[in-house]
Amino acid sequence: MYRLLIVDDEPIIVEGLFDKFLQLTTHAFEVYKAYNGEEALGIARRARVDLLLTDLKMPGMNGLELQQAVQLLWPKCKTVFLTGHSDFQSIQSSMRGGAFDYVLKMEMDAKIIEAVTRGADAIAEEHSHARLLSDARHRWTQALPILCKEYVLELLEGERTSPQGRAARFAELRLPLDAGAPVHLGIGRVDEWQGDIRPGDKSLLLYGVHNVIEEHFAGGCRIVFVTYGNDRFLWLLQMKPGTERETAMQRQSRILGIVESAQTACRTYLKLPCSFVAGCEPCCWEELPRKFGQLDFLLTRGLGLGREILLSDASPSPAATNDTAARVQEREVTQLMQALERKDDIGFHRRLADISSAIGETEAIRSGMALTLFYSLSASFLQLMNRSGLLESLPERIDMNKLLGAQEHAAWRDAARFFGELADLIIEKVEDESGRETSEVVERVQSYVREHIDGDLSLARLSEIVFLTPFYLSRLYKQQTGRSLTDYITEVKLGMAKEMLVSTNRKIYEIGIHLGFHSSPYFNHFFKKQTNMTPQEYRDTWTPRAVKQD
Template identity: 45%
Template sequence: MYRLLIVDDEPSIADGLYNLFRSADELSLEVYKAYDGLEALQLAGRLRVDVLLSDIEMPGLNGIELQRELCRIWPKCRTIFLSGYNYFHYIQDSMRGGALDYVLKTEGDEAIVEVVAKAIRHITEQSQYEALIRDAKDQLTVAMPMLRKEYIAELLNGEATTAASRRSQLSALDIPLEAERPVMLAAARIDAWRTEMAPKDRALFHYAMNNIFEEYFAHSYRIFHIAYASDRLLWLMQPAREDPEDPEQANRYMTEMIESVQSACKTYLKLPCSFIVGGRPYEWDELSAAVERFSLLFGRGLGQGPEMILSDRRSSGEERQDRQERSAVQKLKLLAQCLDQKQPQKFYRLYDEIMSPLAERPELQAGVALEAYHSLASLFLSHLNRNELFQRFSERPGVGRLLSYEAHDSFAGMAKYFRSLAESLFAESEDETRTVSNDVVERVRAYIGTHLDGDVSLTRLAESVYLTPFYLSRLYKQQTGQSLTDYIIDIKLKTAMDLLTGTQAKIQEVGAAIGYDTPSYFARFFKKYTQMTPQQYRDLHRKP
């Protein structure tokens, strides 16, 4: 919806044009008026102005000066000048100042409406597809490295994907990996930063390490790297050749090449580093568990020593069970997002997917089952505290089961409890949203009822309930099934009808009571929706 600001130092003209455009529903305008240039600038300081319809000759700040100041605030504003005089120098000055058009007051309502409609078409054309796409592409180019990192980080955090969605994302982000093929992994830990290095320089050395890595591997592999901690780098790799590699041979080759990478980092960058090489190619849904396994290897046994090169190689049965359980626990953090974004169906689907492999180990007092309990308890406690719900829920029976794993007699009982808690939170959120939305609707209606003779524009109504105009419009339609504009029209018509048939008020007074100061514009509005003039309606429905 566009905004039109009408400025004229003759109140009768400003009021008349104001009512004319408020009844021009086909233009979808929010209309505002001012009686001089300074008042117009004050309005422009609060509200975006898309079209300025202004008299040229005004005391104080004239139209051309107003245009100059207003366009400094809102550069995309289109200006149309009004004048009662067909003077060439006015037209010339206004066009030089960037005015879109010029119309004489004597040309009548139809000509003025048409020139404003032309301005709206001009704005729409100027902000169309090509300009928006060009700007978006420029911004995307700048943001692309961060977008790539965020997407791979989501995969490493256990975000579920399909081959089709991966293919689309990898292509869109220009990541040189194939969605259907497994990936080899290599990870690096910087064992000690150089003492003279400032923290801001570390990202530069991450890129330098990657350059060394790619010098040794880029001829044989497609590679993507990510810094997933201040001292950790991870490389995702796929053979450049399509024919399958022998896993044992690939692992030996990578380990030998990593020795050269490690030596180059020490020689050229003065950075001692340790590395882990994945023991086999990993499917995409295994990445989260594999990276967590790498972190464990770095933190215990030989991995605690400096400048180590390790390989993650275990029996297939041990690896499969551990992979499923670690992947499940890793995905628990994704549940918090579903709670915060009020996505119950996605939460339940993910929750059941996580609990299924963990349920095979029913003991709650040890291992991953105990870790799962504490992760869930922390997740729910954090959600309750952030949303100021803990006090309310602490008064309900069974809250002790959230605070102590000893209150659960089995893994299945614990899983059922947390699912039930999620159901309560989603129900609570839905009730609260419904209550708040209904309250907003009632407050808006109350405001309209007491300000029907004044400003009931969408912008003013949104300000009264501290929302944006767009969100208020959408919320009102969702809650009532009726647009806010239609509701205002209905209330104005009903009020006018009641005053016409139930009081002795003059037609002009009835129009003023619903915001139309000019009788002709009130008559036009009333006839548009009733097919009768106000007087005809009064004569037909007047009570004897």
């Protein structure tokens, strides 16, 4: 839906066109109106304008000045000018200034509607599906290295995908890896940067490390290199056919020999002392997060003096194994709580079941990973409940001792069931609260309409009082009430008009002004359209009945 702003200093023209475009069935417009350039510019500053239909000659800010001002705010806005016979010099100036079209005021409304709808069609063409896809494809190609990096890091964080899903993603990102084959992981770190290095040079030097790694592994493998953090990098490696007969010891010696040579090249040619931990044992993709945690532990706390370390995953310490498991569990808890915050109950319960299967449902919660997991979930739930304002209301419906004490559960199965029920309750509460807040927004808007029936009731103004965008307010209101805001405003104005016509002696034009109609003809048109009677006919028909009933 495109936003159309109609501007003219003659109210009868504005009201008539406003009504015409609201009734249009071939195109859906969100229509705004203004009676001078300054008022129109105020609307443009509050809400996006896609189409501007404006008079050229207006007191104060004229149409050309308005077009230029709106164009600065919304460069893609299409302007159609309304003009008279004597304005050809202004027409030429407007077309040179980027106007889309112009229509003579003496022409029929159909010509004006045709010009505006052609402007809408032009916008649609600019945003056409094929064009957007083409632009997106071009930008996507430029962003491919960043997308590859993000996806690899997601895999290391425990992103759950099927082999088919990975294969499709690899093909899309042009990653030269087999989604169904085991993979070697290696990680590294720049131990020290030169003292006079500039920030931009770090990326260049890391790219140099990338080239060194690829050149040393070239020929016998497929490799993907990724940087992360300020000084870290990693590579994913798959051996090409022909190395299957290597023993584990031979493979370890060969990989460590290649990495040692790369380490020397970094020191010699790039002047970068680097540490490396090579994954000599291949792992399946599902085990990649655990392998990454293991190697990262060795890089951070492994054997050595902290500079130019060269280690492998061949003999990890028990501490490394425990640390890896703890890191993986921490990521899993984070993803579990993210699913809950999104109100994704299916995703939450699926991830909780996966975590529980790794723990062992019948295991008592006394020590080890089960105890760690319990209190990690307990703390995460408390934080979420506090942020959501549920710490006061939820304790009335749950046993807080079961949230705070692992000893309250006989086995992990009981604790998992409790956390699942608590998640369902939180989602229910949050959705109820969201529904209540939405109802309050609707009530506030309706109250404002009734109290300011003679004022500015545009979507732009109504959205300001509830701090939402016009488009979102329109969607929210219709979703909540089943009808549009325009329909509600029409209903209120019509109801008030009927009541005032029957119960007061005010003149019809005064009633129109009281209800926000700037001209008597437009009020008459509005009323007759809704009732098939003019205001005077309605008054003549119903006033005697009201008197008789009294």
